[in-house]
Amino acid sequence: MKKLNVMFFGIILICLALFTAEYELNKDSGGGKSDKVVNIFNWGDYIDPKLITKFEKQTGYKISYETFDSNEAMYTKIKQGGTSYDIAIPSDYMIQKMIQNHLLLRIDHKKLKGLSNIDSKFLNLSFDPENKYSLPYFWGTLGIIYNDKYVKASEVKHWNDLWNPQFKNSIMLIDGAREVMGLTLNSQGKSVNDTNANDLEAAYRKLKKLSPNVKAILADEIKVYMAQNESPIAVSYSGEAMEMMDDNKHLHYTIPSEGSNIWFDNMVIPKTAKNIKGAYAFLNFMLNPKNAAQNAEYVAYATPNGAAKKLLPKSMQRDKVMYPSNKTIAHLEVYDALSQKNLSKYNDLFLQFKMH
Amino acid sequence: MKTRGLYFSSYVLWLIFFVLAPVALILYQSFIGINGHFTIDNYENFFKVSAYLQMTFNSVLYAALITLITLLVSYPTAYFLTKTKYKQLWLMLVILPTWINILLKAYAFIGIFSQSGPANNFLEWIGLGSHQLLFTNASFMLVAAYIQLPFMILPIFNAIDDLDESLINVSHDLGANGFQTFWNVTFPLTLNGIKSGVQVVFIPSLSLFMLTRLIGGNKVITLGTAIEENFLVTQDWGMGSTIGVILIVTMILIMFLTGEKKRRRR
Numbered sequence: 001m002k003k004l005n006v007m008f009f010g011i012i013l014i015c016l017a018l019f020t021a022e023y024e025l026n027k028d029s030g031g032g033k034s035d036k037v038v039n040i041f042n043w044g045d046y047i048d049p050k051l052i053t054k055f056e057k058q059t060g061y062k063i064s065y066e067t068f069d070s071n072e073a074m075y076t077k078i079k080q081g082g083t084s085y086d087i088a089i090p091s092d093y094m095i096q097k098m099i100q101n102h103l104l105l106r107i108d109h110k111k112l113k114g115l116s117n118i119d120s121k122f123l124n125l126s127f128d129p130e131n132k133y134s135l136p137y138f139w140g141t142l143g144i145i146y147n148d149k150y151v152k153a154s155e156v157k158h159w160n161d162l163w164n165p166q167f168k169n170s171i172m173l174i175d176g177a178r179e180v181m182g183l184t185l186n187s188q189g190k191s192v193n194d195t196n197a198n199d200l201e202a203a204y205r206k207l208k209k210l211s212p213n214v215k216a217i218l219a220d221e222i223k224v225y226m227a228q229n230e231s232p233i234a235v236s237y238s239g240e241a242m243e244m245m246d247d248n249k250h251l252h253y254t255i256p257s258e259g260s261n262i263w264f265d266n267m268v269i270p271k272t273a274k275n276i277k278g279a280y281a282f283l284n285f286m287l288n289p290k291n292a293a294q295n296a297e298y299v300a301y302a303t304p305n306g307a308a309k310k311l312l313p314k315s316m317q318r319d320k321v322m323y324p325s326n327k328t329i330a331h332l333e334v335y336d337a338l339s340q341k342n343l344s345k346y347n348d349l350f351l352q353f354k355m356h
Numbered sequence: 357m358k359t360r361g362l363y364f365s366s367y368v369l370w371l372i373f374f375v376l377a378p379v380a381l382i383l384y385q386s387f388i389g390i391n392g393h394f395t396i397d398n399y400e401n402f403f404k405v406s407a408y409l410q411m412t413f414n415s416v417l418y419a420a421l422i423t424l425i426t427l428l429v430s431y432p433t434a435y436f437l438t439k440t441k442y443k444q445l446w447l448m449l450v451i452l453p454t455w456i457n458i459l460l461k462a463y464a465f466i467g468i469f470s471q472s473g474p475a476n477n478f479l480e481w482i483g484l485g486s487h488q489l490l491f492t493n494a495s496f497m498l499v500a501a502y503i504q505l506p507f508m509i510l511p512i513f514n515a516i517d518d519l520d521e522s523l524i525n526v527s528h529d530l531g532a533n534g535f536q537t538f539w540n541v542t543f544p545l546t547l548n549g550i551k552s553g554v555q556v557v558f559i560p561s562l563s564l565f566m567l568t569r570l571i572g573g574n575k576v577i578t579l580g581t582a583i584e585e586n587f588l589v590t591q592d593w594g595m596g597s598t599i600g601v602i603l604i605v606t607m608i609l610i611m612f613l614t615g616e617k618k619r620r621r622r
Contacts, residue, residue, distance in 0.1 A: 072588050094576075169488065175574060177589065216491040216573025221466070229473050230490070325615045340592065347590045352407040355577045 038278035039063045041074060041085040043265070046138075048298035055285050061278045078103060084272040086279040092264045093178075095134050096127040096337035104133040105269040111280050114287035114307075121326075122304035124336055125264065134266035135283060136304035138296070140238040141262050141324060141332060142179055143255040147248070149231035159187035159256045162233070171210075172225060172234040173217045176334055179205065179261065180217075183235065186259045193336040196344075204349040211356040219243035220352055226251060237263070238321055239301045245321070246300075253321040255328055262332035264304070379604070385597035398598035408582065408599070415578040416606065418497065419561035423508075425501040426557050429551065430508040434549075435542075438510070438516045447513060451506045458503060462570045465499045466490065469571075491573030499571045500564060508553040515549025516542070551614055559607050579603055 004041035044067040053062050066083070068074040071094040078088060079101070090098065094176050098104050109115060115135070122136045146156050150170070155161060162171055162183075173180055184203040194200065222234050227247035239251040267286065269279045285291055292308035302322040303309055309317055317323065336344065389395040402408045437446050451463065468475050469489040475540040489495050519542065527537040565580030574581070579599050586596030 070588060071593055076591075172573075175569065214575075215488075217574065218569060218573060220495050224466075227471070228470060228472060268573075344390065344592055344595070346586055348405065348407070350500065351582060351585060353576070354574050355407055355410060355579075 007011050013203045014191055018288070030307055035275055035278070036060070038087065038282055039064045039066070039083060039085045039273075040269075040282065041068060041078070041083075041088040042067050043067060043071060043089065046089070046265075046299055046301075048251065048295050050298075051285075051291055051295055054291070055282065058285070059281050061281060063282075075103075078270050078272065081272055083273055084274045085270050085271040086275045087282050088268050088270050089137050089265050090268060091335075092125070092127040092266070093236060093335040093337045095266055095268060095317050096268075097129065098268065099133055100337065102273050104246070105271055105273060105276070106132050107135065107269060108280075112287065113284045114289070117287055117292070117305050117307040118291050119304055119306035119309075121329070122264065125310060126336065127264075128266070135287070136266045136267045137267050137286065138239075138301040139262065139264045139304050140302055140322075141255055142235070143241065143253050145226060145234045145236055145241045145244060145251055145253050145311075147226070147229060147232045147250045148252060149180075149229065149250050153252065153254070157256065158255060158258060159183050159260075162213060163187075163206075164213075164234070166335050167213045169213065169215050170232045171213050172215055172231045172236075174222065174234075174236045175217045175219050177236070177347045180353070181330060181346050181350055182261055182335070184210075185255075186256070192259070193263055193338075195342045195345075200345060202351060204253065204353065207349075207353045208356055213354070215291070223247075239299075242300045242319075255324055255332075257328070257331065259333060260275065261329045262334055264334065302328075357612050380506045382600050385575060385593050386507055386601045388594040388597075390592060390594065398594050401595065402598055402602065409410065411577055411579055411582055412602065413608070414576070414602075415580070418500075418564075422497055422500045422504060423554055423558045425497060426504050426508040427554065429501070430505060430512055430553065431547035431550070434509050434512040434516055437513055437551075443517070447510075450509050453503075454506050457567065458491060459522060459570075461503060462499065462508050462567055463593045465495075465502075465571060481564060490571065491575055493572070496567060498575050500561060500567055503567075504557040504561065507556045511553040511556065513548040515546035519545055554614055558610060562606065563603055 022113045038061045040063055042065065046067075047065075052065060056062060066079065071090050074088060074090055075084070075094060075098065078085060078098075095104070109131075112135075118136060122139060123131050128134045144156050144159075144162070146153070151167075155164070155166075161167075169254070178192070181203055184207045185194050185199065188199075188203060188206065190199050190203070194203075215223075218225070220240075222236050223240055223244050225231055226234050226244045229248070229250070238253060240244070241251070245253065267283060271277065273279055282302055287305070289305055289307035289311055292303050293311035294303040296303035296305075296308060296312060297316070300322075303312075309323070330336070386398055387394055387396065389397045403616075433450070437443050437450070440446050442493045467473055470476070471486060471488075473489075475489055480486050521540055523545070524537060527541045532540065562578070563580035563583070564578060565584050568574060568578055568581055577604070583596050583599050586592050586599065
């Protein structure tokens with residue numbers, strides 16, 4: 001019993017020591033008053049860390065940077081309050097949902113400097129007309145990545161080519177209901193936002209036939225596998241494709257001409273924001289072409305900032321993976337926010353497909 | 357007496373806040389439909405959509421297979437461990453992998469099983485050629501069994517270790533051979549260890565979901581995957597909770613059944 005008591009108090013002491021240590025560490029790293037801190041909620045590895053230091057130096061604000069790994073996780077965290085984020089960077093359909101649920105503050109365009117730097121193609125989009133609530137940060141597409149050691153470019157020009165029996169057990173799909181259902185709908189000449197029950201049922205029936213060709217349905221891991229020649233074909237995002245192609249010269253990215261998804265990650269100010277002034281300072285900082293270009297070079301995603309794009313290395317500007325031609329872009333669609341009922345429908349069908 | 361009450365009250369509080377309340381919340385949530393009204397739609401949905409029923413069946417089947425594999429490996433391992441000289445040291449080495457995060461172990465297996473990994477190199481070396489090892493049911497079960505192994509070995513080891521040596525000697529003295537001794541004395545007396553090992557392995561195996569994606573490539577779908585999807589993607593907490601409730605009921609059923617079996621055998 002004595003031994004047990006010693007152990008018990010030992011553990012308590014260690015806990016206390018750790019707490020004090022944590023407190024001291026936090027105190028040293030700044031923290032300070034809330035009007036001096038800008039809380040940013042962003043995807044992991046989605047900003048050049050040097051820009052954070054630069055922003056802090058230029059404006060005197062401290063940045064507290066937190067990351068999320070899915071739009072849904074971000075939504076839940078912002079909706080439940082807790083931390084008051086001053087800037088968040090969700091994707092298109094999620095922005096639409098957040099607007100509908102009154103979770104965002106309107107952005108006063110008069111307080112912005114450099115909005116004209118943004119390419120007009122990327123403003124005034126369906127999920128946020130007139131950009132009342134959001135400003136574009138990065139954008140990209142969904143397409144097919146193939147390994148030229150096993151697959152010829154002419155063999156994967158269209159979504160329908162994925163159904164070719166010669167690709168038995170050789171395709172890796174991204175684990176997303178919208179993406180996989182969407183590409184099937186595209187292959188049938190339908191929209192990625194189709195909610196007609198018959199169309200969805202037909203898409204599901206077609207998707208079931210893809211099963212023998214599907215090697216795995218994965219998330220981030222696709223990058224590693226494709227780089228290691230584990231699979232000849234994958235369906236994923238352009239940003240991911242860029243990373244894979246850096247590691248493996250045999251990989252190529254193509255966007256099927258019949259249509260695909262174009263996505264946007266935009267900066268928004270959540271309703272719970274405390275440091276509105278700091279939030280605008282950050283928006284303006286990121287609108288600056290020099291900063292946007294530096295960020296685009298580091299993250300290697302496509303910047304919507306036209307002036308910034310001109311500052312990028314020529315090879316990057318001409319890169320068709322990141323910046324597809326206007327003709328291709330014209331065929332691409334943004335995901336609309338679906339109603340809860342349709343969202344469930346998409347996901348149920350996708351789950352059933354996964355079971356085959 | 358007073359201090360005992362104090363200790364007990366902290367235990368009761370813990371139970372209320374971290375066991376009963378969450379279960380009650382899940383039960384409550386499972387009756388909330390998409391529109392936020394009180395309904396039994398979710399349950400109706402579960403039993404109407406054949407996918408969910410099949411998923412339940414898959415989950416139970418895979419969990420049973422994983423448990424069987426770990427049991428087949430663990431019993432002999434535990435048996436021989438008790439016979440070794442430095443058994444505590446060996447036991448610690450068996451338990452050591454549990455100190456490592458499950459994700460790290462899964463990623464290590466991805467490396468081992470990949471096209472150019474050691475497993476395939478070995479197969480090529482012995483002349484069998486390289487095979488698709490990842491994303492197969494076999495690799496999924498192997499990795500799951502590997503991860504669960506220590507949890508099965510530990511209770512069985514304790515049961516065998518606690519076994520009274522003299523009982524074995526008596527059995528031998530009375531003329532039983534090695535196998536008879538094992539089957540009629542050792543095995544029945546260590547059944548309790550097996551039972552708790554089975555419970556500890558089977559129940560978490562029912563809702564494995566990270567491994568189904570990382571190793572199984574989402575070609576193995578269990579109820580865990582469905583719960584994850586309903587909570588994180590669809591954000592239909594009602595349906596997610598319903599599946600959770602069904603998992604809980606399945607688990608209770610399994611515990612009840614493993615309890616019964618023991619009594620009947622005795």
